Amino acid sequence: xxxxxxxxxxxxxEAVALFGKGKEAxxxxxxxxxxxxxKQRLAAxxxxxDVARIKExxxxxxxxxxxxxxxxxxxxxxxxxxxVQKAIPALAYLASLIGDPAVRxxxxxxxxxxxxxxxxxxxxxxxxxxxxxxxxxxxISADDFFKGLFSTALDDGEIITxxxxxxxxxxxxxxxxxxxxxxxxTGVFVAxxxxxxxxxxxxxxxxxxxxRVPVIEAALKxxxxxxxxxxxKVSDSGMLADIHGSAAYRANLVKVMAQRAVxxxx
Amino acid sequence: xxxxxxxxxxxxxxADVEDRTLLVHLLRENLNLTGTHxxxxxxxxxxxxxxxxxxxxxxxxVLAGQAAGSNVTTIEGISKGDELHPMQAAFRxxxxxxxxxxxxxxIMSSIDIVNRHGGKLDEETVRQELEGNICRCTGYHNIVxxxxxxxxxxxxxxxxx
Numbered sequence: 241x242x243x244x245x246x247x248x249x250x251x252x253x254e255a256v257a258l259f260g261k262g263k264e265a266x267x268x269x270x271x272x273x274x275x276x277x278x279k280q281r282l283a284a285x286x287x288x289x290d291v292a293r294i295k296e297x298x299x300x301x302x303x304x305x306x307x308x309x310x311x312x313x314x315x316x317x318x319x320x321x322x323x324v325q326k327a328i329p330a331l332a333y334l335a336s337l338i339g340d341p342a343v344r345x346x347x348x349x350x351x352x353x354x355x356x357x358x359x360x361x362x363x364x365x366x367x368x369x370x371x372x373x374x375x376x377x378x379x380i381s382a383d384d385f386f387k388g389l390f391s392t393a394l395d396d397g398e399i400i401t402x403x404x405x406x407x408x409x410x411x412x413x414x415x416x417x418x419x420x421x422x423x424x425x426t427g428v429f430v431a432x433x434x435x436x437x438x439x440x441x442x443x444x445x446x447x448x449x450x451x452r453v454p455v456i457e458a459a460l461k462x463x464x465x466x467x468x469x470x471x472x473k474v475s476d477s478g479m480l481a482d483i484h485g486s487a488a489y490r491a492n493l494v495k496v497m498a499q500r501a502v503x504x505x506x
Numbered sequence: 507x508x509x510x511x512x513x514x515x516x517x518x519x520x521a522d523v524e525d526r527t528l529l530v531h532l533l534r535e536n537l538n539l540t541g542t543h544x545x546x547x548x549x550x551x552x553x554x555x556x557x558x559x560x561x562x563x564x565x566x567x568v569l570a571g572q573a574a575g576s577n578v579t580t581i582e583g584i585s586k587g588d589e590l591h592p593m594q595a596a597f598r599x600x601x602x603x604x605x606x607x608x609x610x611x612x613i614m615s616s617i618d619i620v621n622r623h624g625g626k627l628d629e630e631t632v633r634q635e636l637e638g639n640i641c642r643c644t645g646y647h648n649i650v651x652x653x654x655x656x657x658x659x660x661x662x663x664x665x666x667x
Binding site for chain 1: 508524525526528547548549550552555561562563564566567568569571572574615618619635637638639
């Protein structure tokens with residue numbers, strides 16, 4: 241790891257001010273991605289600004305129509321939260337599948353979203369549930385937040401403070417693990433709104449990161465059942481292809497994971 | 507450089523380290539607690555697992571600065587003098603190790619698993635939750651046996667206290 245300067249601010253305002261002073265500063269949350277990347281010398285921030293202990297960034301609260309998860313809340317705390325399990329069990333389940341137990345104790349929802357790894361789990365839930373990402377400056381809808389591989393709508397020095405999830409009528413997640421990294425080889429989150437609209441998001445599949453899957457959304461809107469997808473074909477154009485799976489394999493996995501997610505959602 | 511103050515195995519310690527120092531290196535190089543191992547350097551193998559404030563985490567993926575002010579327990583801190591921790595004793599009795607390199611991390615992760623699940627622990631859960639700890643010798647069977655054995659022993663020893 242290259243040299244860096246570590247900071248531990250106690251408020252969001254202080255974190256943002258420190259970011260502005262650094263030459264090439266980075267926010268550090270759980271560090272379960274940033275630190276491995278720094279160890280490999282693929283990132284060399286001049287300053288790392290630890291936001292994981294900022295009290296205003298930790299916690300889970302019920303809201304009028306759903307729940308708000310503050311950005312530095314760990315995967316473990318989301319997975320085991322009674323509030324999340326009751327309001328959106330699929331979201332608690334998703335958090336319980338991230339990495340391994342040691343990673344879940346450190347990794348945070350805000351860190352995962354800011355990084356927007358194309359195979360991360362949370363982006364699928366945020367996009368399918370139609371969540372809102374709150375930052376120190378504004379609110380960003382899920383549809384506007386994800387901008388492709390490792391890219392988001394966040395400005396330099398903008399910090400995620402919380403994510404608001406509305407409770408939908410139905411929600412389910414199914415993930416096919418890469419057995420080595422435990423990232424999603426493909427994961428699909430399905431949700432049906434109280435008005436009957438359907439939102440489906442796939443992670444680990446597209447070369448551009450998390451994506452909606454209109455062909456599956458249309459089929460599920462007409463008939464909310466796993467069987468409704470039997471004759472659907474997901475296009476393999478733009479899908480990731482690597483030693484773990486071809487583009488066609490992943491395209492088929494999107495369908496199969498969607499079917500399992502619908503079954504799980506009930 | 508920063509002065510890091512934390513509690514390790516019940517003792518207040520402080521060390522002057524570069525800000526880029528990982529917790530595992532502070533433990534091994536500044537405090538000479540070499541029971542915590544570095545296996546992979548990519549945050550996957552789990553040989554470096556220690557407890558920070560009671561939670562089993564990978565000390566190769568935590569900066570020393572992030573652990574400042576915390577309570578850290580390493581493999582050196584779990585026995586009572588010559589009396590092995592029930593998890594250590596179960597690993598020995600069940601032949602849960604061969605070369606022993608992964609064992610400190612396995613034991614620290616396994617204690618955390620038992621702490622979380624208590625008496626409800628079953629084989630499937632142990633296998634699932636040890637996915638962040640890699641062993642290249644045993645094939646895992648005896649490790650899983652040891653953890654299940656220890657879960658029973660830890661219940662008994664907690665009840666006795």
